[in-house]
Amino acid sequence: MSLTIAMPKGRIFEEAVELLRRAGYDLPPEFDDSRKLIIEVPAEDLRFILAKPMDVPTYVEHGVADLGIAGKDVMLEEERDVYELLDLRISDCYLAVAGLPDTKMSEVAPKIATKYPNVASSYFREQGEQVEIIKLNGSIELAPLIGLADRIVDIVSTGRTLKENGLVEFETIVDITSRLIVNPVSYRMKDEKIEDLVDRLSKVIGE
Ligand SMILES: Nc1ncnc2c1ncn2[C@@H]1O[C@H](COP(=O)(O)OP(=O)(O)OP(=O)(O)O)[C@@H](O)[C@H]1O
Numbered sequence: 113m114s115l116t117i118a119m120p121k122g123r124i125f126e127e128a129v130e131l132l133r134r135a136g137y138d139l140p141p142e143f144d145d146s147r148k149l150i151i152e153v154p155a156e157d158l159r160f161i162l163a164k165p166m167d168v169p170t171y172v173e174h175g176v177a178d179l180g181i182a183g184k185d186v187m188l189e190e191e192r193d194v195y196e197l198l199d200l201r202i203s204d205c206y207l208a209v210a211g212l213p214d215t216k217m218s219e220v221a222p223k224i225a226t227k228y229p230n231v232a233s234s235y236f237r238e239q240g241e242q243v244e245i246i247k248l249n250g251s252i253e254l255a256p257l258i259g260l261a262d263r264i265v266d267i268v269s270t271g272r273t274l275k276e277n278g279l280v281e282f283e284t285i286v287d288i289t290s291r292l293i294v295n296p297v298s299y300r301m302k303d304e305k306i307e308d309l310v311d312r313l314s315k316v317i318g319e
């Protein structure tokens with residue numbers, strides 16, 4: 113019974129592949145330069161599927177992947193029925209509230225632009241603020257510049273995008289790293305194989 117792992121395409125991918133290699137998995141050159149969406153590694157009894165980062169927990173929840181690698185941001189936004197097994201301590205960044213400097217939010221239903229509508233709604237609900245969420249799919253920093261929103265909730269890593277667009281951070285919401293997640297049924301049925309992978313990864317995390 114091989115393991116299927118859902119990998120996030122994009123910025124997490126390279127770091128995740130490096131981590132797996134350091135854990136001793138012999139991943140072929142296809143991982144470095146290929147457009148394939150399914151990569152079989154029979155020698156390791158592993159199969160990888162390459163998904164959009166936000167979709168990784170969906171594949172794992174439905175059990176078509178046993179395991180997956182997903183940012184904590186994605187986990188908080190998607191709230192899928194999966195377990196988090198390990199903090200891989202890669203691709204770290206944080207979610208923050210930002211906007212134009214020296215601006216107050218409108219008194220009535222301030223507008224918040226974000227790629228993370230669920231995280232943003234819960235955050236402002238906890239703050240006791242009633243807001244209108246505007247879902248965008250990228251270039252979030254544009255929203256306050258063009259008058260679409262009072263604030264944004266977005267990922268900050270180096271802070272360069274905020275700075276170059278004249279925006280400032282008001283509050284940090286949560287620190288983010290990538291996590292190893294598992295389908296609950298797979299975790300029961302394939303426990304030995306999964307434990308072995310977790311042990312091997314644990315040894316190299318944060319090295
Ligand atoms: N500077 C950053 N911006 C966005 N995500 C980051 C950053 N640094 C680390 N991450 C992590 O990477 C993940 C997003 O990866 P990536 O940007 O490749 O995917 P994406 O958001 O689906 O991008 P796109 O929609 O542009 O394809 C996030 O879930 C987060 O955990």
Ligand SMILES: O=P(O)(O)OC[C@H]1O[C@H](OP(=O)(O)OP(=O)(O)O)[C@H](O)[C@@H]1O
Pocket residue numbers: 249250251252253266267268269270271272273274
């Ligand atoms: O603090 P920084 O290092 O500048 O990183 C943060 C930026 O990176 C991400 O955008 P991305 O590059 O994924 O583009 P997008 O606007 O299409 O989401 C994120 O949404 C911020 O805009």
